[in-house]
Amino acid sequence: MSHAMGHVPDRERDRAVELVQQAYADGRLGPAELERRLELALTATASGELEPVVAGLADDEDEDxxxxxxxxxxxxxxxVGDWHVPRRLRIDSEYGRVKLDLSQAHIPYPRIDIELRLAYGGATITLPAGASANADGVRIGWGRVTSKAAGRRCPGRLHVQxxxxxPYGSITIRTARR
Structure with missing residues (x-):
């Protein structure tokens, strides 16, 4: 069987692995089930094959x-300062500016997701030193994304997706100085 048959986007595979690890961390899966599902996730060659991996884990209602x-x-x-950062944050701003400073914030997760919908506004996100960020999921019209942070995740460090x-907005991602 050749691997050219199907392709699973890394993002989907990563999400599946993350859901499985989170479920294990929450005590919803045992070690054997964790192994089985991770093996499936890592060997899947088509998106459909990830479905049994996350079956019963991603409860959409919980997510919302x-x-x-x-x-x-x-x-x-x-x-800014010491604020509790949620696992998933969504910000809608038509003309305003957004300033998120995560450098002193309380972030109990290895990874957080920030969704920005900025019509004309601009956002500045300051990450803690050593954190990484990936903004590939941002759809840009006339706007722009400038990132001065590492794009690849570092084990044990915060990763911001x-x-x-x-449409016309802009995002600047930078890392706090130590």
Whole structure:
């Protein structure tokens, strides 16, 4: 069997592995089931083969509850200092600016997802030293994404996955100085 048959995007595979590891960490899967599902995830050659891997793990209703939404038409959405960062954060801002400083924040997760919907606004995200960020999931119109942070995850360090829509907006991602 050749591997050219199907291709699983890394993002989907990573998400599946992450869901399985999270379920194990939460005590919803035993070690044997963890092994079995990880093996399936890593050997899957088509997206459909990931379905049994995440079966019963990604409960969409639970996921929706966990997304923290912040919305604003204009003005500044600002989070700095010691704030509790949710696992999934969604920010909608039409004309405003967004300033998220994660460098002193309380982040109990190895990875967080930030979804930005900025029509004309701009966002600046400051990561803790050593953290990485991936903004490949951002759809850009006339806007732009500037990242000065590492793109590859480092084991044991925070990784921020950034997605969203920027018809005219812009995002700057930087890392805090130690």
């Amino acid at each position: 509850d966990e997304v923290v939404r912040i919305a604003s038409t204009g003005g500044l959405i600002k989070r 950034i997605a969203g829509d920027l």
